[in-house]
Amino acid sequence: MELEQCNGSSCSLEETPIQVTYKPLELFYFMDISSPENFHVMTLIKKLEIEYGHVIRFRMVSTVPSCVGGCQEEVRLLTMIKALELQGKRHAMRFLRHLHVNDLFSGEQLGSIDLWEIARSFEEYGLDLSELEADLQSNQLLNALAVDHQVLKDWEIESLPALTFVTRDEALKIEGVYPYDVYQSVMTELLGYAPSRSTDWDVAKVLARYDASTITELSYILDLEKTVIERELKKLSLQQRCRPVPGCSGEAWAQTK
Numbered sequence: 542m543e544l545e546q547c548n549g550s551s552c553s554l555e556e557t558p559i560q561v562t563y564k565p566l567e568l569f570y571f572m573d574i575s576s577p578e579n580f581h582v583m584t585l586i587k588k589l590e591i592e593y594g595h596v597i598r599f600r601m602v603s604t605v606p607s608c609v610g611g612c613q614e615e616v617r618l619l620t621m622i623k624a625l626e627l628q629g630k631r632h633a634m635r636f637l638r639h640l641h642v643n644d645l646f647s648g649e650q651l652g653s654i655d656l657w658e659i660a661r662s663f664e665e666y667g668l669d670l671s672e673l674e675a676d677l678q679s680n681q682l683l684n685a686l687a688v689d690h691q692v693l694k695d696w697e698i699e700s701l702p703a704l705t706f707v708t709r710d711e712a713l714k715i716e717g718v719y720p721y722d723v724y725q726s727v728m729t730e731l732l733g734y735a736p737s738r739s740t741d742w743d744v745a746k747v748l749a750r751y752d753a754s755t756i757t758e759l760s761y762i763l764d765l766e767k768t769v770i771e772r773e774l775k776k777l778s779l780q781q782r783c784r785p786v787p788g789c790s791g792e793a794w795a796q797t798k
Contacts, residue, residue, distance in 0.1 A: 564595070564596050564597055564598045565596055565708060565709075565732060566593075566596055566597045566598070566706055566707065566708060566728060566731065566732065566736075567597070567598045567599075567600065567706075567707045567708075568589070568597050568598070568599050568600070568704060568705070568706055568707070569600050569601075569602055569692065569696070569704065569705045569707065570582060570586055570599070570600070570601055570602070570702065570703070570704045571602045571603075571604065571693065571696075571698050571701055571702060571703040571704070571705075572601065572602070572603050572604070572701060572702050573603075573604060573605065573606055573701040573702070574603050574604070574605055574615055574618055574619055574622070574637075575605045575606075575612055575615040576701065579701055579702045580637070580640075580641045581702075581718060582702040582704075582718055583634075583637065583638065583641055584757075584758045584761055584762070585718060585721070585724075586599065587747075587751065587754070587758065587762055588721065588761060588762045589724065591739060591742055591747065591750065591762060592738045592739050592740070592742075593728065593736055593738065593739070594739070595737075595739065596728075596732075596736045596737075597728075599630070600630075601626070601630060601633065601634065602689045602692055602693060603619055603622055603623070603633075603637075603689070604619070604689065604690070604693060604701070605619055606693075606701065617656065618640075618656065619686075620677065620682070620686075621636070621656050621660070621677070622636060622637065623682055623685050623686055623689070624673055624676040624677045624682050625660070625668070625673065626685070627676045627681060627682065627685065628668060628669060628672060628673065628676070629667075631666075632663065632666070632667075632668050635663055635666065635752055636659065636660065636663070638751060638752055638753065639659055639752065639753070640659075642752075642753045642754070642755060642786060642789065642793045643786070643789065643793070660673060696714060698714075698716070699716065700716045700717065701716075702716075702717070702718060703715065703716040703717070704724070706724075706727050706728060706731055708731050708732070711731060712731075713727050713730070713731060715727065742762070742763060743763070743773070744759055744763065744770060744773040744774060744777065744783075745773075745777055745782060745783070745796075747759060747762055747763065748777075748783055748794060748795065748796040749796050752795060753786050753793050753794065753795040754793065754794060754795075755789075755792050755793045755794075756770050756771060756774070756792055756793075756794070757792070759774075759794075774794050781797055782796065782797055783795065783796055783797055784797050
């Protein structure tokens with residue numbers, strides 16, 4: 542594990558100050574969307590959001606570092622994600638979670654799916670399709686992609702996924718995915734105290750928070766055995782409060798609308 546520390550005078554954050562208004566920590570998480578393994582970091586982010594969202598602001602930086610002049614489907618996806626993010630990062634995260642849960646993120650599969658069809662299904666969540674179409678052709682999108690590229694360069698990210706925890710005075714970079722207590726230790730070190738952990742969560746609340754979650758994700762997020770998760774899902778299903786996601790062999794579940 543690489544832990545890289547810097548302060549305001551020795552890293553690029555001084556050039557682009559981070560405005561920490563309400564939350565003492567900002568978390569940048571860097572993902573290679575051309576690598577299915579990178580999507581596992583989304584489960585980690587879900588757990589951090591649920592337990593420490595009151596002290597962390599999250600920023601996703603997605604990229605396709607292995608693609609130079611090729612990988613058209615991955616670049617098409619990256620462009621769509623960034624355009625969605627212009628309407629709010631929740632839209633980009635919802636889109637990525639859909640691909641993750643339905644196992645659609647490989648380049649070969651992306652070539653056979655309609656990204657617009659997926660986007661249209663999110664209109665009920667407030668996504669403006671006309672604005673999305675305009676954003677895909679805008680200079681604002683190009684600028685946003687350029688900013689992400691610069692952030693990657695400034696942080697000298699060498700392997701993905703990677704996370705950086707940032708406060709007003711210092712930052713720590715972690716490349717790779719590690720046990721959860723490593724991230725808790727990093728937060729404690731940067732803040733100078735152990736932040737309170739939100740524990741008032743159960744299967745129903747997690748499903749209500751996110752569009753869909755897999756049994757594996759729920760087990761990790763809630764620190765429960767898969768058999769316990771499965772029993773709870775069956776109970777919620779009988780109450781018509783959740784349903785299995787079609788095409789996922791019973792692994793992914795969503796809240797019943």
